[in-house]
Amino acid sequence: MYHKEKSIQIKNSASALYNNLSVLRIAPRRLTHFTVVHANMVNMVSASWDGLNYTHRQLQSKEPNVATSTSLIMQAAFCVLPSRDLLVVTSQKGIQMYESDGSIMVYWHALDTPETPTAQAVFARGIAAVYENYICVGVSSGAILVFDVPSKGSNITLSEVLEEHKESITDMASECSGSQECIANLVTADDGGNLCVWKSGEEFQLLNKIPGFDMSCSSVKLWKGTAVAGYGTGQIRLYEAVTGILHAEINAHARWIYSVDIAPFSGLLLSAAEDSLVRVWHMTITPETNSVEVVHLHNECVTDTQICGARFCDGDGYAFAVTGYDLSEIIRYIQS
Amino acid sequence: MSSRTLPLLFINLGGEMLYILDQRLRAQNIPADKAKKVMNDIITTMFNKKFLEELFKPQELYSKKALRTVFDRLAHASIMRLNQASMDKLYDLMTMAFKYQVLLCPRPKDILLVSFNHMDAIKDFVKDTPSILSQVDETYRQLIEMYTPLSSGEFQLIRQTLLIFFQDMHIRVSIFLKDKVQNSNGRFVLPTSGPVPHGTQVPGLIRMFSCTGEEFTRLKFNNGGNYTTALREGSFDIFGDRVTKLGTNMYSVSRPVETHMSGTSKNSAQHTKVSAAPNPLAKEELNLLARLMGGLEVQKPGNADTGFRISLFATDEEEEEALISRPDELSYGVINIQATKDQQANAELAKIMGEFTESGDQSPSVSNKGDDLLAMMDGL
Numbered sequence: 219m220y221h222k223e224k225s226i227q228i229k230n231s232a233s234a235l236y237n238n239l240s241v242l243r244i245a246p247r248r249l250t251h252f253t254v255v256h257a258n259m260v261n262m263v264s265a266s267w268d269g270l271n272y273t274h275r276q277l278q279s280k281e282p283n284v285a286t287s288t289s290l291i292m293q294a295a296f297c298v299l300p301s302r303d304l305l306v307v308t309s310q311k312g313i314q315m316y317e318s319d320g321s322i323m324v325y326w327h328a329l330d331t332p333e334t335p336t337a338q339a340v341f342a343r344g345i346a347a348v349y350e351n352y353i354c355v356g357v358s359s360g361a362i363l364v365f366d367v368p369s370k371g372s373n374i375t376l377s378e379v380l381e382e383h384k385e386s387i388t389d390m391a392s393e394c395s396g397s398q399e400c401i402a403n404l405v406t407a408d409d410g411g412n413l414c415v416w417k418s419g420e421e422f423q424l425l426n427k428i429p430g431f432d433m434s435c436s437s438v439k440l441w442k443g444t445a446v447a448g449y450g451t452g453q454i455r456l457y458e459a460v461t462g463i464l465h466a467e468i469n470a471h472a473r474w475i476y477s478v479d480i481a482p483f484s485g486l487l488l489s490a491a492e493d494s495l496v497r498v499w500h501m502t503i504t505p506e507t508n509s510v511e512v513v514h515l516h517n518e519c520v521t522d523t524q525i526c527g528a529r530f531c532d533g534d535g536y537a538f539a540v541t542g543y544d545l546s547e548i549i550r551y552i553q554s
Numbered sequence: 555m556s557s558r559t560l561p562l563l564f565i566n567l568g569g570e571m572l573y574i575l576d577q578r579l580r581a582q583n584i585p586a587d588k589a590k591k592v593m594n595d596i597i598t599t600m601f602n603k604k605f606l607e608e609l610f611k612p613q614e615l616y617s618k619k620a621l622r623t624v625f626d627r628l629a630h631a632s633i634m635r636l637n638q639a640s641m642d643k644l645y646d647l648m649t650m651a652f653k654y655q656v657l658l659c660p661r662p663k664d665i666l667l668v669s670f671n672h673m674d675a676i677k678d679f680v681k682d683t684p685s686i687l688s689q690v691d692e693t694y695r696q697l698i699e700m701y702t703p704l705s706s707g708e709f710q711l712i713r714q715t716l717l718i719f720f721q722d723m724h725i726r727v728s729i730f731l732k733d734k735v736q737n738s739n740g741r742f743v744l745p746t747s748g749p750v751p752h753g754t755q756v757p758g759l760i761r762m763f764s765c766t767g768e769e770f771t772r773l774k775f776n777n778g779g780n781y782t783t784a785l786r787e788g789s790f791d792i793f794g795d796r797v798t799k800l801g802t803n804m805y806s807v808s809r810p811v812e813t814h815m816s817g818t819s820k821n822s823a824q825h826t827k828v829s830a831a832p833n834p835l836a837k838e839e840l841n842l843l844a845r846l847m848g849g850l851e852v853q854k855p856g857n858a859d860t861g862f863r864i865s866l867f868a869t870d871e872e873e874e875e876a877l878i879s880r881p882d883e884l885s886y887g888v889i890n891i892q893a894t895k896d897q898q899a900n901a902e903l904a905k906i907m908g909e910f911t912e913s914g915d916q917s918p919s920v921s922n923k924g925d926d927l928l929a930m931m932d933g934l
Contacts, residue, residue, distance in 0.1 A: 231722055234713070234714045234717040235714060256721075257718050292555075335611075335614060336557065336612055337557060337558060339555055339711060386707060386708075386711075409708065410707070432705065433753070434710060436710075450662075450706050450710065452754045463763075466761065467761045467763075469755040469758060469759045472750045472751075472756070474661075474710065493746065495778060512760055512773075517778040519746060522743055524744065544724075
């Protein structure tokens with residue numbers, strides 16, 4: 219179904235972090251940006267579609283004070299809003315937002331880091347762009363910061379802090395089907411496996427809480443009102459977001475899942491884990507009849523690699539890319 | 555990231571160090587009483603109360619340099635001596651072994667079981683010495699107290715922090731190559747077979763449910779591997795069967811300890827060189843180290859008759875050769891700061907020395923202790 223394409227070399231190897239690959243497809247310029255986190259740096263590579271040009275850029279995490287120890291980056295993700303695209307980088311010290319080519323930093327938000335380290339780690343993790351002009355970022359305390367983003371310029375403001383989760387935020391996702399009819403447009407996940415479902419607005423509204431079973435949910439997506447969650451046990455569960463009804467449960471992987479992704483135009487689902495496997499599934503979701511079906515389509519094994527990032531490169535799922543711990547390349551697969 | 559990583563890193567690396575030293579002491583036919591003294595001295599130092607107090611405080615992981623300096627000091631906590639090349643090799647083996655154990659742990663929480671395997675072995679080394687035994691038991695209690703309440707997500711954060719520390723290390727270890735757990739490119743073999751972790755189901759099943767919660771269909775799929783159901787869970791108590799073999803002693807007199815320097819990854823960005831100019835980062839590490847070293851008892855080598863040298867190589871020529879041919883990017887670089895010229899460091903060291911005399915520890919004179927600390931700081 220898929221075959222391996224030429225890999226893209228990156229300047230450093232990928233660190234073992236959840237969702238450690240972000241992809242932004244820029245059709246008018248016929249190129250795609252990829253970002254991979256290595257310790258305190260973001261490796262960005264822009265690949266032209268003809269496969270001839272690769273431009274590299276490295277972004278460092280920002281430290282307010284040079285004398286303090288290195289600030290490790292937890293995640294880097296592209297945020298696509300109607301008016302603009304931004305690259306958001308979250309670290310132990312705070313949140314940086316760049317123009318999507320990584321050229322200029324437009325905003326910096328510092329986290330409250332204590333003078334001496336506490337037993338509970340402090341960091342930001344979990345990034346999502348939410349309708350209409352919000353960027354949400356999770357924090358290790360369980361709080362979710364909601365930033366209001368103007369259509370241009372750097373006048374980004376912290377609009378709200380959502381305090382519902384009691385454990386560290388792991389990942390979050392906004393509704394990606396493009397449908398305006400979905401009531402819920404954000405799902406957030408934490409280390410206890412709990413999912414919160416929200417409706418965005420001047421004041422975000424909590425629509426539902428889906429409890430976890432004390433097993434971390436490391437990656438989550440939202441499509442056609444269905445929350446697709448990957449867990450540390452290797453299971454994937456599909457929930458109807460607003461009601462919490464469990465529609466499907468997959469014993470998908472033999473190790474901790476690090477990444478799930480959805481191709482919204484085709485309903486393809488991608489999952490990747492520490493077990494070296496990337497799997498492709500197909501979901502058929504009909505919200506009107508509340509029916510959800512999942513079938514397994516394909517496996518790819520990245521030998522001797524613990525995968526930490528996997529993303530479709532386009533909305534149809536024609537191609538996908540994968541990163542692994544200690545690997546200095548982005549491996550690509552294309553449909554045969 | 556996680557501020558609870560250092561104790562696990564230290565105890566597991568320390569455990570591996572003891573396995574290797576034990577093997578070398580026997581391979582070099584060091585008399586049993588001397589060998590025992592070496593092991594006891596090192597273990598006593600490792601589990602020194604003040605030292606462990608510092609270690610267990612919430613803190614970020616040390617840099618590779620700082621941690622290497624701690625282990626240099628630890629390895630010399632007895633009458634045994636190691637040359638630079640042997641110390642380098644010892645550290646390579648320790649770190650690659652623990653990297654392997656962290657990567658192969660089925661669940662992040664299993665790192666605690668690996669730590670208990672090391673602790674169990676250490677306990678066995680000192681089972682005839684009650685005073686050290688009680689220190690070790692106390693450490694078990696501290697580990698249990700600190701780590702058993704943690705969630706799976708918090709353990710994964712600890713694991714991710716450790717993996718950043720070990721990033722890009724691909725030193726080839728002979729025993730791993732022979733056992734086929736490491737490839738010739740230095741990367742570990744990750745099997746897609748064997749038992750799944752405790753709490754995980756064998757992949758291959760999709761269950762779908764109706765709105766009322768009834769399962770209406772199930773589909774099977776090919777998982778691409780050869781998995782079996784999980785084994786029973788290991789014990790997280792002071793005593794018990796840990797089930798996993800990771801963290802147990804893989805060396806014996808007949809299995810030599812070799813590493814291969816060539817063919818390592820070009821992206822060894824983590825191994826930075828030491829610069830002559832003092833920088834703010836190094837100063838903070840020095841402060842941390844000084845606090846930590848303050849808890850380590852200093853052992854004078856005593857007279858020349860009792861001291862002896864251990865080598866990690868078959869011959870002295872090999873050791874010489876290893877030192878000369880070690881690639882630059884793999885040099886650990888000990889913290890190299892002109893302590894005598896650095897006001898802040900001086901104040902910190904003076905404070906440590908002051909603490910020692912106040913606490914009434916039985917120790918050599920203050921100036922000797924200061925000399926040893928400075929000698930260590932200036933780079934062995």
